Amino acid sequence: MKSLGLIHPDEALLTGSGIVGDRRFWLLDENGRLYNAKRDGSLLRVRPEWDESARQLALTFPDGERVEGTVRLGQSVDAQMYDSPRISRAVVGPWQEALRSYTGKSLTLLWAECGAVDRALINGTISVISLASLERLREESGLEAPLDGRRFRMTFEIDGVKAHAEDEWIGKTVEIGEARVSFSGDIGRCVVTSRNPDTGDVDFPTLATLAGYRRSGYKEDLPCGIHGRVDTPGRVRVGDPASVVSEAAELELRRVSM
Numbered sequence: 001m002k003s004l005g006l007i008h009p010d011e012a013l014l015t016g017s018g019i020v021g022d023r024r025f026w027l028l029d030e031n032g033r034l035y036n037a038k039r040d041g042s043l044l045r046v047r048p049e050w051d052e053s054a055r056q057l058a059l060t061f062p063d064g065e066r067v068e069g070t071v072r073l074g075q076s077v078d079a080q081m082y083d084s085p086r087i088s089r090a091v092v093g094p095w096q097e098a099l100r101s102y103t104g105k106s107l108t109l110l111w112a113e114c115g116a117v118d119r120a121l122i123n124g125t126i127s128v129i130s131l132a133s134l135e136r137l138r139e140e141s142g143l144e145a146p147l148d149g150r151r152f153r154m155t156f157e158i159d160g161v162k163a164h165a166e167d168e169w170i171g172k173t174v175e176i177g178e179a180r181v182s183f184s185g186d187i188g189r190c191v192v193t194s195r196n197p198d199t200g201d202v203d204f205p206t207l208a209t210l211a212g213y214r215r216s217g218y219k220e221d222l223p224c225g226i227h228g229r230v231d232t233p234g235r236v237r238v239g240d241p242a243s244v245v246s247e248a249a250e251l252e253l254r255r256v257s258m
Contacts, residue, residue, distance in 0.1 A: 002026040002116045003036040004059070005047040006150055006197065006257045011237040014179040014230045017114055018125030019155065021052035025091065026081070026116035027099065030106040034081050038192045040103060041200025059095055067098040073111055084121055087113040119187075124227035126181050127154045128166050131254060133224060136163035141209040150197035150257065151204070152189070154225050157254040158242055164214075166226050173245045178234025180245065187227050188220025 002023045012019045025048075027035040037043045049058040049068075058068035074090035088110040096109040110116075117125050129152055138147040149157050156176065158166070169183045193206040210222040238254065 001048040001050070001059075003038075003043045003192075005044055006153060007048065007050070008257055011235055013233070013235050014126065014176075014181070015233045016230055018117055018120065018230060021050055021115075022125075022155075023116040024050060024052070024112060025057075026086075026088070026110050026112055028077075028079060028108040028110060032079065035103075035105065035107055036192070037195060037200065038190055040105075041192075041195045041202070042103065044195060044197055044200040046099070046102065057093070057095060059098060061098070061102055065098070067094050069093050069095075071111070077108070077110055079110060081116060082118070086116065089113070119185075119227050123182075123184055123229035124187075125229055126156070127187060127225055127227045128156045128158060128169070128183070129154045129225035130161050130163070130166050131157060131159045132161055132163040133166065137206070137209055137224065140213055141205060143204065147204070148197055151193045151195060151206070152225060153192070153257060155257060156236075156242075157257075159254050164224075167223075169228075169244060170226055173231060174228075174242055175245055176242045177236030177240035178232075179230055179236055180232035180234075181228045182231050183226050183228035185219050185227055186223035187225045188218070189222050189224050193224075 002025065029035040045062045047060040055071045056068065057071050058066060060066045072092040074092045077088050077090055079086050079088045091109040091111050096107065099109060100107050114120060129149060134147045134149050167186060170185060173180055173182045189206055189210060191207065194202045194204050196203045207222055210224060214223060
């Protein structure tokens with residue numbers, strides 16, 4: 001679910017539209033605007049569980065309350081995300097009221113027919129960041145503790161390359177597990193990356209740190225990580241190798257996020 005706590009499966013099926021079930025749900029406020037963790041960090045403390053095939057959804061709230069059931073779909077909703085239409089339907093069930101009670105906002109829970117991944121409309125259904133990039137960002141900030149990559153909400157984390165080496169994958173095709181992904185652009189960061197992924201509190205100066213050494217010369221402002229599309233569907237597992245097609249370098253996949 002978009003903007004709620006992340007799920008970390010040991011494996012995932014990549015299709016032409018990305019990971020099956022990724023960002024299947026999203027939220028609108030009373031004005032029909034996207035309601036996300038950029039606006040409300042407390043959303044990150046809600047833990048979703050989703051079974052795409054059985055359509056079983058569960059939300060666990062910080063106080064231990066668990067709301068679960070089978071998702072039924074209601075009427076179509078005229079909704080836009082970042083000024084682009086996103087075909088969606090209202091979700092029938094107890095989750096919307098639970099989220100309204102938790103946030104104190106009049107929210108609408110939607111099912112996104114093609115998922116609610118930010119850059120999906122520009123072939124950005126999959127994203128990658130390297131552990132070395134996270135370490136470089138930590139070093140630039142002066143932070144002593146390791147930087148938790150979950151704050152970037154990327155599909156995959158990879159190991160075995162130098163900092164920001166993933167930038168060199170833009171314009172190339174990469175084998176990740178059984179799948180092939182073509183990368184087309186970098187990912188400019190927003191304020192949500194400054195939030196602690198467990199508490200939702202702002203606790204790291206992500207944007208100021210990126211501005212110190214990655215301000216210009218990129219497709220998007222303050223980039224960290226890249227996005228792309230799935231060319232060849234396939235299953236990807238934690239620990240699978242990743243390699244640029246026609247190049248020998250192999251990298252180790254460290255984490256999958258949904």
